[in-house]
Amino acid sequence: MDKDRAARPPLLYLVHRIPYPPNKGDKVRSFNILRQLARRHRVFLGTFVDHPDDQRHVEALSQWCEDVHAVPIDPRRARLASLRGLISGEALSLPYYRNAGLAAWVRQTVAQHRIRDAVAFSGPMAQYLDAPGLTRRIVDFCDVDSAKWTQYAADRRWPMSWLYRREGARLLAFERRAAAATEASLFVTAAEAELFRRAAPEVAAKVSAMQNGVDAEYFSPSHRFDSPFPPGGPVLVFTGAMDYWPNVDAVTWFAADILPAIRAQVPGVRFWIVGMNPAPAVQALASDVEGAVVRVTGTVPDVRPYLAHADVVVAPLRIARGIQNKVLEAMAMGRPVVLSAAPAVGLAAEDGRDCAIAADAASFADKVVELLGQPDRGGDMGRSGREAVLRGYSWSAHLAQLERLFALRRADDPPACEPPATVIHTPASAAPR
Numbered sequence: 001m002d003k004d005r006a007a008r009p010p011l012l013y014l015v016h017r018i019p020y021p022p023n024k025g026d027k028v029r030s031f032n033i034l035r036q037l038a039r040r041h042r043v044f045l046g047t048f049v050d051h052p053d054d055q056r057h058v059e060a061l062s063q064w065c066e067d068v069h070a071v072p073i074d075p076r077r078a079r080l081a082s083l084r085g086l087i088s089g090e091a092l093s094l095p096y097y098r099n100a101g102l103a104a105w106v107r108q109t110v111a112q113h114r115i116r117d118a119v120a121f122s123g124p125m126a127q128y129l130d131a132p133g134l135t136r137r138i139v140d141f142c143d144v145d146s147a148k149w150t151q152y153a154a155d156r157r158w159p160m161s162w163l164y165r166r167e168g169a170r171l172l173a174f175e176r177r178a179a180a181a182t183e184a185s186l187f188v189t190a191a192e193a194e195l196f197r198r199a200a201p202e203v204a205a206k207v208s209a210m211q212n213g214v215d216a217e218y219f220s221p222s223h224r225f226d227s228p229f230p231p232g233g234p235v236l237v238f239t240g241a242m243d244y245w246p247n248v249d250a251v252t253w254f255a256a257d258i259l260p261a262i263r264a265q266v267p268g269v270r271f272w273i274v275g276m277n278p279a280p281a282v283q284a285l286a287s288d289v290e291g292a293v294v295r296v297t298g299t300v301p302d303v304r305p306y307l308a309h310a311d312v313v314v315a316p317l318r319i320a321r322g323i324q325n326k327v328l329e330a331m332a333m334g335r336p337v338v339l340s341a342a343p344a345v346g347l348a349a350e351d352g353r354d355c356a357i358a359a360d361a362a363s364f365a366d367k368v369v370e371l372l373g374q375p376d377r378g379g380d381m382g383r384s385g386r387e388a389v390l391r392g393y394s395w396s397a398h399l400a401q402l403e404r405l406f407a408l409r410r411a412d413d414p415p416a417c418e419p420p421a422t423v424i425h426t427p428a429s430a431a432p433r
Contacts, residue, residue, distance in 0.1 A: 005042055005066070006042070008040055008041050008042045009040075009041055009042070009116070009117065010041065010042045010043075010044060010066070010113045010114070010115045010116075010117075011037055011041035011042065011043050011044065011115065011117040011118065011119070012044050012046070012106065012109065012110060012115050012117070012118040012119070012131075012134070013033075013034060013037060013043050013044065013045050013046070013065075013118070013119050013121070014045075014046045014047070014106070014118070014119070014120045014121065014125040014128050014129075015030045015034075015045065015046075015047040015048075015121040015122070015125065016047070016048055016097055016121065016122040016124060016125050017030070017047065017048060017049075017050055018047050018048065018049045018050075018054050018057065018058065018061075018070060019031040019033075019034050019045075019047065019061075019121075020034075020057050020060055020061055021057055023276070024240070024241040024244075024275075024276070025240065025241065025244075025324065025325045025326065026121075026122070026142065028212075028325045029121075029140075029142065029188070029212055029325070030121045032213065032395045032399060033119065033121065033140065033399060033402070034061075034064050034065070035064060036395070036396070036399035036400075036402065036403075037119065037402065038064040038065070040403060041117065042066045042113075043064060043065045043066060044065065044066055044067045044068075044069075044109050044113065044115065045061060045065045045067070045068045045069070045070075046069045046071075046102050046105060046106055046109075046128065047068070047069070047070050047071070048070070048071050048072075048073040048097065048099075048102075049070050049071065049072050049073065050073045050074075050075055050078075055070075055072065058070045067109065069102060069105045069109075071099050071101060071102050073097075073099075078096045078097075079096065081095050081096065081098075082094075082095045082096035083095075085170070089170070090170055090174065091146075091167055091170035091171040091173075091174050092167055092170075093123070093124045093145070093167065093171055094124055094127055094174060096124070097124040097125065097127070098127065102128065103128055106128045106131050107131045107132070110131040110132070110133045110134060111131075111132070111133060114133065115131075115133065115134065116133065116134060116135045116136055117134075117135075117136045117137075117406055118131075118134050118136070118137045118138070119137075119138045119139075119140065119402065120137070120138070120139045120140070120182075121140050121142075122140070122141065122142060122145075123139065123141050123145055123171070123174065123175050123178060125139075126139045126174075126178035126181075126182065127174075127178075129178075129181070129182060136183055136405075136406055137181075137182040137183055138182060138183060138184045138185075138186065138402065138405055138406075139178055139179065139182050139184075139185050139186070140186045140210070141175065141185055141186065141187055141192075141196070142186075142187065142188050142192075142322065143187065143188060143192055143322045144172075144175070144187070144192055144195050144196050144199065145171055145175070146167075146168045146169070146171040146172035146175055146199070147168065147172075147195060147199070148168075148319070149164050149165075149167040149168035149171060150164070150165060150168030150169075151319055152164045152245070152319065153165040153168065155249075155319075172199060172200075175196070175199075175200065176199070176200040176202070176203065179196075179200055179203040179206065179207065180200075180202065180203050182206075183206065183405070184206050184207075184208065184405045185203065185206055185207045185208075186207075186208060186209070186210045186401075187207070187208075187209050187210070187322070188209070188210070188211060188212055188322035188323060189209055189211065189322050189323055189345065189346035190209045190346055191345045191346045192209070192322055192346075193207050193208055193209040208401070209346075210398055210399070210401050210402070211323060211346075211392075211393065211398050212322070212323050212325055212328060212393065212398070213328070213393045213394055213395030213396075213397070213398050213399070214325065214328040214329055214331075214332045214389055214393050214395070215332075215395065216332045216386070216389055216390055216393075216394075218304075219304065219307075219328075219329045219332035219333050220332065220333065220334075221308065221333055221334035221382070221386065223304060223308070225302075225304060225305035225308045225309070226305065227305070227309040228300075228305045228306055228309065229270070229272070229306075229309055232268060232270060232293075233266070233267070233268020233269050233270055234266065234268065234269050234270070234311040234312075234372050235269075235270050235271075235272055235309065235310055235311050236259075236262075236269060236270070236271045236272070236310065236311065236312050236313075236314050236368065237271075237272050237274060237306050237307065237310035237312075237313050237314070237330075238250065238251055238254070238271070238272070238273050238274065238275075238313070238314050238315070238316075238326075239274045239275055239303050239306065239307065239313070239326045239329070239330070240274075240275045240326050241275050241276055241277060242273060242275040242276065242277055242278040242279060242282045242296070242298075243276075243277035243278070243279050245319075246317055246318075246319045246320040247275070247317075248279050248281055248282055249317075249318055249319055250315070250316045250317045250318065250320070250340075251273050251282055251285060251316075252281055252282070252285065253316060253318060253361070254271070254314060254316040254364075255271065255285050255294055257361040258316060258361050258364050258365045258368075259271055259294075259365075261361070261362065261365035261369075262365050262368050262369055262372075265369045266369060266372050266373075269372065270293045270294075270295065271293070271294045271295070272294075272295045272297065272306065272310075273285065273294065273295065273296045273297065274297045274300055274303055274306045275297070275298075275299075275300075275303075276298060276299040277298075277299070278296050278298055282296055283296055303329070304333065307329065307330050307333040307335055308333055308335075310330075310335055311336075311371075311372060311375075311378070312335070312336050312337070312338060312368055312371050312372060312378065313326075313330035313335045313336070313337045313338075314337075314338050314339070314364075314368065315327050315330075315337060315338070315339035315340065315343050316338075316339070316340050316358075316364060317339070317340055317342050317343045318340060318342055319342065320342050320343050322343075322345075322346070323343065323346055323347055324339075324343040327339055327343055327347065327355070328389055328393055330385075331349070331354065331355065331382075331385035331386060331388065331389045332385075332386055332389045332390075332393075333382075333386070334382040334383055334385070334386045335382050335385075336355070336356070336371050336377075336378040336379075336381040336382050336385070337355045337356070337381075337385060338355070338356045338357075338358060338364060338367045338368050338371065339355060339356070339357055339358070340357070340358055340364065341357060341358070341359060344357045348388060348391070348392035348393070349385065349388045349392075350384075350388070353381065353384050354381065354384045354385040354387075354388040355381065355385055355388075356370075356371065356381070
């Protein structure tokens with residue numbers, strides 16, 4: 001360790017999914033938070049690895065972390081383990097991410113290195129913040145996940161509708177306890193922060209928004225890429241992790257309810273779905289849909305060539321919450337973007353100038369057709385959208401809020417002995433064996 005890093009105060013960072021490489025939405029945010037924290041702290045990272053391919057990236061984290069405790073997690077077994085919540089009466093998300101080894105590492109590491117500061121990324125990781133000695137704890141909830149589960153329930157039949165509504169209610173109860181037990185709660189947009197304040201008024205004073213950002217040098221139209229698309233008509237592109245339900249819903253809705261209307265006016269149009277782990281419902285789209293060609297790529301080494309050569313980037317998300325990295329990245333690449341109302345909430349961009357926001361399937365199709373028919377307008381929108389990103393979405397500016405929150409707490413730091421009485425304790429009996 002170099003002398004500069006050794007002089008920095010230690011910090012505990014807990015993340016539900018390994019934050020490297022930053023190749024999907026939550027990992028983009030968690031990685032940039034890690035990078036920001038590492039500038040002023042010696043970071044001790046506790047995280048889960050939920051895909052075998054990511055295990056090889058654990059060693060790379062040493063350039064930002066003093067120590068990394070990475071716990072492999074099998075999503076299928078974790079889903080079975082989460083059913084313990086039906087017996088314990090808690091949200092299923094909590095036993096899914098509960099691990100006795102990680103809990104022991106947290107307590108030992110906090111004690112050994114006299115760690116006072118901690119950041120938990122995503123609500124379920126707050127269950128590890130009961131280590132004696134921690135005095136400044138921040139939870140980055142990102143979104144109000146409890147509201148997301150409740151929203152999922154509306155589109156499901158019984159018994160899944162009942163299970164999702166239960167998860168929403170039990171998770172909200174946990175989120176409220178976690179927010180009360182820690183010093184600050186962060187959300188990705190002002191709208192999400194306000195939603196949580198209404199749901200948990202007792203902690204409203206400790207809730208704030210910390211927006212996403214984008215690496216505008218990496219995602220820049222100045223880079224030159226060969227086109228990944230074979231010759232043919234104009235290309236519409238959607239990017240994202242394709243095993244994430246809001247993304248699956250987005251592309252299936254687009255293919256069924258929007259693409260045929262576009263195809264009726266632009267017969268040669270093609271729709272490319274670019275992203276890892278396509279779910280069966282996504283893979284099933286890789287065929288002619290009302291005569292329009294749909295391609296599903298799976299994992300690609302670099303998403304930028306697909307964005308750079310897209311005629312229009314689409315984000316038809318109906319149940320997504322918060323500003324989407326995929327939208328910011330496409331705008332940073334100077335591409336015209338058409339998005340639905342959900343991911344537009346809180347976006348610092350002007351409809352019709354920086355991007356196009358659609359209220360429903362019909363208007364979505366109309367806006368795409370309009371941009372395909374007016375390439376010059378699409379070019380102007382792309383340039384204006386990039387300027388909007390440069391103005392409003394700097395990672396360094398947004399993430400400086402974390403250090404300000406820690407600085408505010410240092411002035412009245414309580415003695416570092418036992419955790420406050422309101423902290424959330426991990427039941428040893430519920431930990432997987």
